[in-house]
Amino acid sequence: MEFDDVLPRANGSNDDAKVPDSFFLKKHEKARLIEAETALQASREWAQATLNSIGDAVVTTDLACRITYLNCVAEKLTGWSSSDAMGKPLAEVLILVNGQTLKTAANPAERAMQENRTVGLAMDSVLIRKNGSQLAIEDSAAPIRDRDGFIRGAVIVFHDACHSPLQLSKLAYQAQHDALTGLPNRVLLEERLSRAIGLAKRHQHQVALIYLDLDAFKPINDSLGHSVGDSLLQAVADRLSECVRDTDTVCRQGGDEFVVLLNEIEKPQDAASIAEKILAALAAPFRIGSHELRITTSIGISLYPDHGINARTLLNNADTAMYYAKGSGCNHYQLFRADMNALKEQRRDIEFQLDRALKEKTFFLDFQPRIDIANGLVCGAEALVRWRNPMLGLMQPSAFLPVAEARGLIGPIGHWVLFEVCRQLQAWREEGMEIVPVAVNISAMELQDKSLPSYIAQILAQTGLDAHFLELEVAESSLVYHENDVSITTLTALRHLGIRIAIDDFGTGTASLKRLKCFPLETINIAPCFMHDMLDSPENISFIEALIHFGQKLSLRVIAKGVETQTQLDRLVMLGCDGAQGFLFSKPLSVQDFTMLLGYGQSSYRLHP
Structure with a gap:
């Protein structure tokens, strides 16, 4: 029998030669399969396009924590192409360390699957890229579940932390504050001092700078260790903050030197009174762990406009007065005088x-x-x-x-x-x-x-x-x-x-x-x-x-x-x-x-x- 004999005639006159129903069923299933595959492919392409269009990096793994997918942002941030990374251990592609200690950080995908929940990346996470460069990142990892709720892998979503509002705010704070004491640093001090000078010029009042140096800090730091020394500096910062008004600024200039900005004073004696208050506060014993420590302080004072009309001159003159006080003996303060510059040159x-x-x-x-x-x-x-x-x-x-x-x-x-x-x-x-x-x-x-x-x-x-x-x-x-x-x-x-x-x-x-x-x-x-x-x-x-x-x-x-x-x-x-x-x-x-x-x-x- 020829194959044509089983096909329906064009005029439908041969009623006896009918095609079996199973033939049309198979043809229909094949069409549906092709349609489903096309739809699935379109869905995959749409999902991939979607993942590639978002600003975050996306990395997925299987249960063994092997890479199954990287979007284009992940490729850019890690330095790995998707084809090179596919099937590799996550720890080889996504190398994470602590930004402070540079010790290897916990694997976020493993944590997400073990704990069956979304987990955040560790604080100060740094990604070691394929070329060895470092990049601060932040965000989270989560388990991937199938329709029955079984975990089949994990997804890690992250981005460059350097450009996040939180990170930018953190970096701005760090740029203007001392990491040890939390006090404003010299950058913020100069900014506030310049602003205070501008206000003083308009409102015809004075500004004072009090420059402090701890006389006996170095021997304490050397003999008892930096941990005790750091705690002592923090305690000093606390006492200094208690000696001034909320509108004043206490700054750690560096090492064992501090500066106090008095925004608005009426007469030099106001600054002298604060200096005396500081000397008394810091002369009291400090209890640091099992140690009872005593320190003395040398203080120099400069005033706007008498001793300078800009921030740098006032700082230099307060520093000069402080050295003069130190040369006169411990636990004293000195108000700047013009002849002290000659002493500084002599020094x-x-x-x-x-x-x-x-x-x-x-x-x-x-x-x-x-x-x-x-x-x-x-x-x-x-x-x-x-x-x-x-x-x-x-x-x-x-x-x-x-x-x-x-x-x-x-x-x-x-x-x-x-x-x-x-x-x-x-x-x-x-x-x-x-x-x-x-x-x-x-x-x-x-x-x-x-x-x-x-x-x-x-x-x-x-x-x-x-x-x-x-x-x-x-x-x-x-x-x-x-x-x-x-x-x-x-x-x-x-x-x-x-x-x-x-x-x-x-x-x-x-x-x-x-x-x-x-x-x-x-x-x-x-x-x-x-x-x-x-x-x-x-x-x-x-x-x-x-x-x-x-x-x-x-x-x-x-x-x-x-x-x-x-x-x-x-x-x-x-x-x-x-x-x-x-x-x-x-x-x-x-x-x-x-x-x-x-x-x-x-x-x-x-x-x-």
Whole structure:
């Protein structure tokens, strides 16, 4: 039978030759299938066009977290083409790290499937692109379910976080605020200061800048660690904010420097009152964890329009006044004066010359004798570093040592003094002279150097000096740390070498009795300021007597410094003080003059009229 025989005739005359119903059924199903496939393809193309037209990147995975799809935005952001990424592990294509730590972040697709919910990307998520560059991203991941509700994979949707309103707001805040304290930074300060100057000019009032530097922060930060230091800075920021009005600005300028902008004041005394309030607030102890810390502050003040008519000039002049305050002693404030600029220039010259002095070793030592009150004999001396500046001549230590400390040069200068004292003492001894112990001041910064004991041991070995002829003096104001800090360990190690340990300027610091008993002390030196005031009232004499008895009850030798009159000495004899030092006996002597003194066999001083 021919195939044509089963087809219907054109005129329909052959009724017996009918096509089976199944033939038309199959043809209809095939047409429907083709139509469905066409519709599905159109739907897929529409879905893909839709996904490619949105601004977010879309990545899908299967249950094994292998890539099944990337839209064009995902290709652009990741650097992977869809064909290259297909079938690869998600972690290979979408490499996510924490922007702060750069540690690998959790896989969002795995989390979404495991927890069967939409999850956000971790904060500060950064995408490592195929070329190695980094891109901050944000958004979410969700599980993909079939019609029966079973999870078949995951979809991750993300975008470039740099351009999101939230991120832009966050970046703007970060650009204008200090990350540690949350205070405005120098960028925002200059903006607000310029605005305050404009308002002050229109309304004819004054603006004040208060520039602060924490005097003892670096030793605390070095000895107790940056965590304690950071917490202390945050506590300082809180106290400063409590000292000013809501309309004022407290800024962290950097490091341990802060600036307070007083937007509107009527007279300079208004700024001075705030400065005094700040000094009192920061002088109170800070409780940081198990540590009780004390700091002092140096403050400089500049005013608009008296000290400048623009933001930069006012900042520079407040900074200059702050350095002047620091040079005048800790915990003071100074109002800017025009002549302070000359001081700032001089300070720069000193910094430059100090560098040269260290390299060329142009420092020298003077020695001021100490007298045993019981017999009038020289019982020791204090070594005092001197410097003849090529431009300014002979300078007092108070003029150049604070500059050296700010420049980080106090350690090298201290090392030179230690070596020179030991060398000179041994040289005198080898000449046959009867030498006496010589005291050297150690700064708080040097005291935090864990290598100091080994360094001094090397000096003693190199010079051949017996350790008990060297005494190290530590200012009481330096002892502001917790009992378990580096200073106790360092001083204990030095005492084990046989070196004498003394507390200098005793009575002026903040060390507690509990604190003092932790130190391996042999001597306490009463501060000169008590000698100056001792005859002003009976109470002053009683206070000195208490200091003497306190030291002697602890079996410590007590030396009174700054003795200038016979009347002062007579009273010290009555009070039973062990030793004395001051202009009454001798001014600081050169090496040559002190050599002559030793040559006389520890000359005796006349202690009574």
